[in-house]
Amino acid sequence: MRLRIFTEPQQGAAYETLLAVAKAAEDLGFDAFFRSDHYLKMGDVSGEPGPTDSWVTLGALARETSRIRLGTLVTAATFRLPGPLAISVAQVDQMSGGRVDFGIGTGWFDAEHTAYGIPFPGLRERFERLEEQLEIITGLWRTPAGSTFDFEGRYYRLAESPALPKPAQDGGPPVLIGGVGAKRTPRLAAAHADEYNVPFHQAKDTAAAFDRVRAACREAGRTKPMVYSAAQVVCVGRDEAEVKRRADAIGRAVPELRENGLAGTPGEVLEKIGTFRELGAECLYLQVLDPHDLDHLELVAAEILAKL
Template identity: 85%
Template sequence: MRLRIFTEPQQGASYETQLAVAKATEDLGFDAFFRSDHFVKMGDVAGEPGPTDSWITLGALARETSRIRLGTLVTAATFRHPGPLAIAVAQVDQMSGGRVDFGIGTGWFEEEHTAYGIPFPGLGERFERMEEQLRILTGLWRTPAGETFAFSGGHYTLAESPALPKPVQAGGPPIIIGGFGAKRTPRLAAAYADEYNVPFHQVEDTGAAFERVRAACAEAGRERPPVLSAAQVVCCGRDEAEVERRADAIGRQVPELRENGLAGTPGELVDKIGEFGRLGAECVYLQVLDMHDLDHLELLASEVLSKV
């Protein structure tokens, strides 16, 4: 089982804070550092010093790390045009030596779109745009060197694109599609995803979502389904007092976290991660909400990572 550290910097984290977490992630032996792609805080937190752009941040981290994979969970298709997005992701892949995983979703948080003047169409159109973006991104990355790429869709048109730069990874970075939708998400995962992620659902519901993607792959004639993964908020302590202290720091209750996330002693976390593994998950994203608590990462590395 691979464990990845997943952060939410819009809740209040400078680049320096993210760098400290990324370096700890690498030094402690975790597989990857991931971050969200959001521009507005959520819930009752200060959110200061304010948002940071995900791909600018990952480009900088690419030069400050050497082993861990880097990615988004997930880039919002509403935020960027697909052509410039393909350029940015390919550049970060080059800067990292081929260590990028690319997560993409429809975008869902209307408030951040309103706050920064980003159009927020209805869900149907957002899915249409996301699918066109996937076709464009993969098309640009996979166009042979020296050839051009063109696309004409309902929302985007590209003509005579040089399809440059190319990512280091042949065919482009692995694509992660996440979500819990019953129809459109499994279909897109079957068509485009190297990895399918179920974020913040209980074990039984996660298993049901995995089955829907397996069924969609079978229907599409895909021989092997994508890598299956789960994302869970994490709150670990050596004893109950430490668990409660960490839960208080992120404004959550321990019983709720035990039910809906990975909370408790290291042994409890190892057991629950094993439940996801038995469903077919090969990777779990540990959502770390207190990015200043590096001791939390050290505990997770020594007592959880080492045992899964």
């Protein structure tokens, strides 16, 4: 089981804070540093100093780290045109020496689109645009050097694209698709994803979502292995008082976190991680909601990561 650190910078984190978390994650032995792709805070927090762009951040971290993988959970397809996005991700992959994983989704938070003047079409159109983006981005990355790429879709048209730059990873970074939709998400994952992620659901719902994607892979005749993963908020303490202190710091109640996340003592969290492993999860994204609490990462590394 691989453990990855996952941050939510729109809730309030400057680049320097994210850099400290990424370096700590690398030094402590975690597999990756991921961040969300949002431009507006959620809930009762200030959000200061304001949003940071995910791919600008990851490009900088690519030069400040040497081992951990870097990625988004997940990039919103509504935020960027597919051609420029393919260029940005390929460049960060080059800058990191081939350490990028590319998560992408439809985008869902309408308020952030309104706040920054980004068009927000209906759900059906967003899924249609996402599918075209996946075909374009992976098509650009996989076009042989010296050849050009063309695409004619409902929403996007590319003609004689030189399909440059190429990512460091042959064929492009692994593609991650997440969500728990019953029909469109499994089909898209089976067709395009290297990894399928279920975010913030209990084990029984995660199992059902995994099964839907497995069925979609069989129906599509897919033979390439799929990586299955989950994202869970993490709140670990050596004792009950420390668990409560960390829960209070992120504005959550301990019973709710125990039910819906990875919360409690290291022993409790290890047991729950075992449950996800039994479902077929190979990787867990630990959502760290207090990026200033680096002691939390040290505890998780020493008492959980070291024992997996």
